Amino acid sequence: MSKSTELLPMEFLWEFIRIIIVALFGVVYYEHIISPEILLWGVAFGLYALIKTGIKGLVRKRKIGTPLFFTVAVVLSLVCKEYLVGIVALLFILIAEYISIISVTFARSSIEKLQDTLPSAVVVKHKGQKRKVSIIDLRAGDIVLLKTGETVPVDGEIVGGGGAINEAAITGDSACKIKTSGAKVYAGTFMNAGSLDIEATKVGSDTIFSRVHALVSDAESKQLPIKNLTDRIAVWLGPAILICVGVVYVMTRDIQLVISLLILGSPAQLGLGIGVVKIAAISRALREGILFKGGNFLEELARVDTFVFDKAGTLTVGKPRVSRLQIVDSKFSEEQLIRLAAAADSGCDHPIAKAILSYAGERAIAYPPASDFYVVKGRGVAARVDEQAVLIGNRSFMNDKSVSGFLATVNSTETAIFIAINYKLAGIFYVSDAIRDGASELIKLLNDIGIERVIMLTGDNPETARFVSRQIGISEHRANLLPGDKVSIIHELQESGAIVAMVGDSLHDAAALKNANVGISIGAIEMQAAMEGAGVVLMKDKLQGVFKAITISKRSINTIYQNMIVCVALLHIVGILLVLMKIVGPMEAAAVHLLAVALVCLNSIKLLRMKVS
Known part of the structure; x- marks a missing residue:
């Protein structure tokens, strides 16, 4: 709405007092207890906030907004000595504004309740x-x-x-x-x-709780793109409507007709309720452990037609285990290869490196320190152990290092991690990662709601990628990818006209999440870095949150469209037609405006109670 909703409790009470005082002035005037001159003081008291807000909007945003339309309508009523019309119209307008304030406050209340839970x-x-x-x-x-x-705490x-x-x-x-x-x-x-x-x-602002609510506060300040659009329309439509109203007056000389048109004709009412919807949706999502970092992501997710998933840690649980070790070079025993691999991987925090270290730990195999250690992102690691060059990584890494003795085939159902000693292949660790619960169900739901494409991206070999994607129900996958390749694929999809959502974790997929139209990161409670790069953050590492976020987004945007239809149909079409037919006068026009505000706010607030399971 036109008035600020950042109200302190006393200011909130003051708005209520304003309505009561204006209503009392209207009643005593109607009973002929006070004169029109005294009534003007009550009108001035009620109009003050509208005039102040309207002038601010005109000066700062160069926009003729709803407050100015209402102010002109009320002032015209008084100038033409339609005192009762003016005071009643003002009362309805103030009640409508107050309803919008209550709606925003109610929508925000669940967020504020969470923020107030910490002890002092x-x-x-x-x-x-x-x-x-x-x-x-x-x-x-x-x-x-x-x-x-x-x-x-x-x-x-x-x-x-x-x-x-x-x-x-x-x-x-x-x-x-x-x-x-x-x-x-x-x-x-x-x-x-x-x-x-x-x-x-x-402690304090460093906790995940404080960071979440700082991001929520920031998200509340970011407008939905559709709100920006309605605001831009209002900038040029406002003066146009004023000119049309002026023409109507010149042709009819009917001041009541002009007043009614001013009350119902404000273009700013196209965006009525958008702010309430945004806050209600963000609040409802937060109760599900979902954080929308801005209204733009809330709106964009509803328009997504292509979903891209990272495999490791997203569609799979992200805790790979070594299932077995195949010895290629008989000069090395299993224990020797595990010892060398663990030593080389001891400086790496990649999940597969941790799996190899766990494999060594389960067998109580000690390993020496490594030197000259370095990581090639998305490929593997290299180090010197016991004066030997040790390479551990995928097939591409081995090819890059010109490793000899390479096998033509590997197990197609598991990820093959090769170990080369002095640039000769010595063995293969087979690593498996369980499919995350709910992965296949999510893909089916995405297909059911009309998502055109679902793609899995992975650094794994094509055989493993094909096996995993078939298990989950994804028909399209890309394999042997580096992090930069994922970004290129997202750009390629966007250039073809797709609206892309990327689902992954911010630790390994930060660039891809940032470049997608909507980046969705999962498991922020376990990995707080996940809150940084994405536009939508799922605090739990459960894929059901993806569909819940989509549901909240789509219902929110549908609610905005419903609100716009109410405003356009009830205010701008039916209301104005009734005014032009002289069925509705200024007081009735103000009542129609109040009805529209009430319907829109109730429709928006219901988002707080929507089921997203």
Whole structure:
């Protein structure tokens, strides 16, 4: 709406008082208790906020907005001594504005409730002594004591005790998780039962809870593109309507007709309710553990016709395991190859490197330090171990390094990771990664709602890519990709006219997520870097969140279109026709405006209760 919705409680009350005072002036004037001159003071009191907002919009945005239309309409009523018409029209207009304020406040309330859950003070343990400290005085390393019914104030690790934690404030999942020593906990989550000693790792604005709500606040300030469009239309349509109203007056000399047209004719009402829809949608998504980082992503996701998925960690669980080791060069034993591979991979944090290290750990195989270590992103690692050149990576990496003794075929159902010693192939680690729960169901749902293309991208070999994509139900895949190749594919799709959503994790897919029309990252609660590059963030590492985000986006945009139809049909077509037919006068026009606002706001608020399961 035209008025600011960033209202403090006293200002909110002041708007209500304004309506009551204007209504009282109208009643006592109608009962002939006060004169028109005194009535003008009541009108001036009610008009002040509208005039102020209208002038600001005219000066700062060069836009003739709804407040100016209403102000001119009321002033004309008074100038023509239609005092009762003026005061009643003003009252309806102020009530309509107030309804829009209530709607935005109600839509934002669930966000504010989450922001207010952190305690102001907590109990910490220091050198065996317990003391109560302000939450703003907490530091990383402090031991925070928590008991049943309290909210976790920090991100940290449990160092004592155990309990049931409800993480709904972050993930949207209200099911309690039993956590004991060594488990991670997050600020904003709730202790349903038990007692915990938590070593703080992140406090204050560094916690995931604070970062989420900082991003939500930023998202609220970003307009939907459709709102920008209606605002641009209003800039030039406003003066045009004023000219048309002037022509009507010259032709008819009917001031009541002019007043009615001014009340119903404001072009700014095309965007009525868009702000309420945006905030309601962001709020509803947050309750599901989904963060839209701006209205532009909320709108764009509804238009996406092509989905691109990264395989590792997105369609699969992202925790690969070595299933077996094939020895190619008989000079090396299995233990020797595992030892050399683990040494070379010890400086790498890639999931496959971790899988090889776990494979060595399961067999209690110790490994020496490596030197001259370096990583070729998306290919493999190289290092010197025991004065030998060790290469570990995919087939492309081996080809780049001119490795000899290469096998023609590998197991098609698993990822083959080759190890070469002194540039001769010595063995192959076969690595498998389980398909994530819900992956095939999500692909089917995407097909059911008319998504034209679903593509899987992977750095794996074509055989493995084909096997995994068939299991999930994806008909199109690209294999042997580097991170830069994924960006190129997204650009290629966009150049062909596709609106692309990329689903992945920000650690390995940051560039692709950023270049897609909508980047969707999953599992932000486990990997906070996932909040940085994407436009839509799923706090849980569950693929169901992708479809929930689409559902919220589509229903939000449908609601905006419904609201626009109400405004255009009820206000600009039916209302104006009735005015021109002289069936509706100024007071009735104000009532129609109030009805339209009420319908739009109720329609927008219902998003808070929509089912997205």
